[in-house]
Amino acid sequence: MTLTDLIIVIAKVVFVMATVLGMIPLLIWWERKGAAYIQDRRGPNRANVLGIRLGGIIHNIADVIKLLFKEDIIPSRTNKFLFVISPLLVLFISIVITAVIPFAAPIQIGDLFIKFQVADLNVGILYILAISSMGVYGVMIGGWASRSSYSLIGGVRSSAQMISYEVALGLSLIGVLLYSGTARLDEIVMFQGANIFDWNFVRQPVAFILFLICLFAETNRNPFDLPEGESELVGGYHTEYSSIKFALFFMAEYVHIAVGSMILVSLFFGGWQIPFFNLIEPNLPQILKYGLPIFSFIAIISGAILSGQTKRSKWGDLRDYEPLLFGLLLACSGILLAGLSFIGLADKINGDILKVFIAILQIATFLIKTLFFCWFFIWVRWTLPRFRYDQLMNLGWKIMVPLALLNILVTSIFIR
Amino acid sequence: MTFYIISALVVFTAAMVILTKNPLISAIWLILCLIFQSAIFVLLNAHLVAALQVLLYAGAVMVLILFTIMIINPEKSKWKVFSGDRILVGSGIIYLVGAVGSVLFILAKGGFKEEITVNGSLEGVGELLLSKYAVPFELLSLLIIVTVIGTISISRRSYNISQNDK
Numbered sequence: 001m002t003l004t005d006l007i008i009v010i011a012k013v014v015f016v017m018a019t020v021l022g023m024i025p026l027l028i029w030w031e032r033k034g035a036a037y038i039q040d041r042r043g044p045n046r047a048n049v050l051g052i053r054l055g056g057i058i059h060n061i062a063d064v065i066k067l068l069f070k071e072d073i074i075p076s077r078t079n080k081f082l083f084v085i086s087p088l089l090v091l092f093i094s095i096v097i098t099a100v101i102p103f104a105a106p107i108q109i110g111d112l113f114i115k116f117q118v119a120d121l122n123v124g125i126l127y128i129l130a131i132s133s134m135g136v137y138g139v140m141i142g143g144w145a146s147r148s149s150y151s152l153i154g155g156v157r158s159s160a161q162m163i164s165y166e167v168a169l170g171l172s173l174i175g176v177l178l179y180s181g182t183a184r185l186d187e188i189v190m191f192q193g194a195n196i197f198d199w200n201f202v203r204q205p206v207a208f209i210l211f212l213i214c215l216f217a218e219t220n221r222n223p224f225d226l227p228e229g230e231s232e233l234v235g236g237y238h239t240e241y242s243s244i245k246f247a248l249f250f251m252a253e254y255v256h257i258a259v260g261s262m263i264l265v266s267l268f269f270g271g272w273q274i275p276f277f278n279l280i281e282p283n284l285p286q287i288l289k290y291g292l293p294i295f296s297f298i299a300i301i302s303g304a305i306l307s308g309q310t311k312r313s314k315w316g317d318l319r320d321y322e323p324l325l326f327g328l329l330l331a332c333s334g335i336l337l338a339g340l341s342f343i344g345l346a347d348k349i350n351g352d353i354l355k356v357f358i359a360i361l362q363i364a365t366f367l368i369k370t371l372f373f374c375w376f377f378i379w380v381r382w383t384l385p386r387f388r389y390d391q392l393m394n395l396g397w398k399i400m401v402p403l404a405l406l407n408i409l410v411t412s413i414f415i416r
Numbered sequence: 417m418t419f420y421i422i423s424a425l426v427v428f429t430a431a432m433v434i435l436t437k438n439p440l441i442s443a444i445w446l447i448l449c450l451i452f453q454s455a456i457f458v459l460l461n462a463h464l465v466a467a468l469q470v471l472l473y474a475g476a477v478m479v480l481i482l483f484t485i486m487i488i489n490p491e492k493s494k495w496k497v498f499s500g501d502r503i504l505v506g507s508g509i510i511y512l513v514g515a516v517g518s519v520l521f522i523l524a525k526g527g528f529k530e531e532i533t534v535n536g537s538l539e540g541v542g543e544l545l546l547s548k549y550a551v552p553f554e555l556l557s558l559l560i561i562v563t564v565i566g567t568i569s570i571s572r573r574s575y576n577i578s579q580n581d582k
Contacts, residue, residue, distance in 0.1 A: 129467075137447065
């Protein structure tokens with residue numbers, strides 16, 4: 001392994017980690033704002049730094065400071081090592097899954113062949129299943145090590161739920177495997193093509209719905225959040241955790257959502273495939289040449305309109321100037337783009353630079369799709385009530401598993 | 417070198433499984449042991465077996481074992497590291513004799529072959545399973561089905577008895 005390879009690998013790992021961890025504050029903000037607007041409230045809007053609130057994002061900083069400085073209680077007569085290790089384990093395992101997710105198509109620049117995937121494994125899907133099956137230990141061990149009945153019941157419930165839905169999850173994936181003919185995630189994404197109607201959610205609709213439901217169960221989110229059911233178990237497996245250890249559990253939940261959405265997008269929604277890119281690609285330089293001035297024009301106009309919305313007496317504090325600031329930023333970036341297109345930027349994008357540009361577009365597409373499903377998770381959480389335990393088990397074993405088996409049967413009949 | 421490090425870890429964790437007093441912690445050592453074993457499979461280029469090892473043994477079977485230990489909660493009873501149980505000692509001796517004997521047998525036949533090329537990828541194993549080893553594979557799945565049905569029938573019977581008692 002040469003130095004260049006090493007640098008590329010490190011860059012990939014840092015990029016993936018930064019993406020996944022960066023989604024945590026965004027998703028927490030979305031969760032709060034989404035919940036608030038679904039319940040006809042305003043959501044977090046008080047915490048501020050020098051009067052800047054950014055619509056509630058600043059509230060995350062207040063949360064972090066609060067959680068860091070709270071008293072860190074470890075219950076007496078517990079196994080301290082297991083108690084401390086379990087939140088770390090939960091977070092670690094949910095991040096490690098991202099190693100096999102392809103973020104963009106592989107590109108060739110000179111001698112360098114770059115794959116936008118940390119580890120290209122022959123058994124990609126099995127790796128995801130294997131690692132996510134380890135995820136239950138963090139919750140179980142945490143629930144057991146807390147020495148509290150609530151935690152223990154939460155941990156046992158969680159493990160029962162996760163192993164029940166893992167069966168349906170694995171079986172629903174077999175349909176996709178049969179259809180794609182490979183277990184490599186990059187090949188599955190490549191196989192789906194740029195046409196939306198060739199993506200697996202059209203070709204494998206039953207597998208898609210089963211996988212989505214199982215993902216909710218695996219992430220312990222509503223309507224499957226029995227492991228932490230507040231009304232019965234206080235907080236479930238993390239009842240005894242406080243301070244930063246609770247924060248790690250909390251963060252792991254959002255990492256789970258982000259990673260689960262990434263897997264879902266890769267398997268069923270074409271991963272990094274830009275919709276109908278096969279039609280766009282031959283004309284990309286022309287589209288860039290004429291699109292850039294149009295885009296900058298739209299940015300300048302909308303920035304100007306946004307700045308015009310400023311009313312000094314609306315709130316009576318710094319929030320009045322938010323439209324002005326964002327409008328000015330938008331207008332300035334529009335002017336910058338116009339200048340760049342004036343000096344002929346669009347003609348200079350070709351060859352290797354064009355390849356990198358397309359890769360960046362693909363990463364952006366992938367992240368937009370992922371964020372949509374993250375929002376879907378939040379949406380469902382604040383819309384549906386929680387299952388009863390027997391309903392959960394009935395759904396898992398008596399409906400999902402037979403449906404998944406039926407899907408395998410039908411797929412294997414029609415595949416050839 | 418990697419092999420020696422990993423195998424030392426496997427032996428250490430396996431020893432910790434039987435040297436720990438708390439059954440739950442010894443189960444956690446067993447999970448670690450199984451994960452390190454899958455690392456050995458990765459070294460042999462058998463990625464599929466490695467993934468299945470983690471997925472089935474470390475992920476599924478051990479969850480059930482932990483689950484059972486948690487529900488039974490055997491901490492109240494006293495546990496010794498070494499019990500003088502004759503069955504335990506006897507089975508240990510049989511295992512040791514078997515392991516040493518098989519190594520001696522292989523050495524007597526001419527030692528280990530230098531390199532055995534096995535295609536451990538998903539496609540390779542799948543092809544082997546459905547061509548060369550198709551019959552044993554199907555027989556194994558039959559065996560598993562029989563086991564599952566047996567388990568269900570036994571648990572159903574005890575369920576019915578408890579219903580009749582009421």
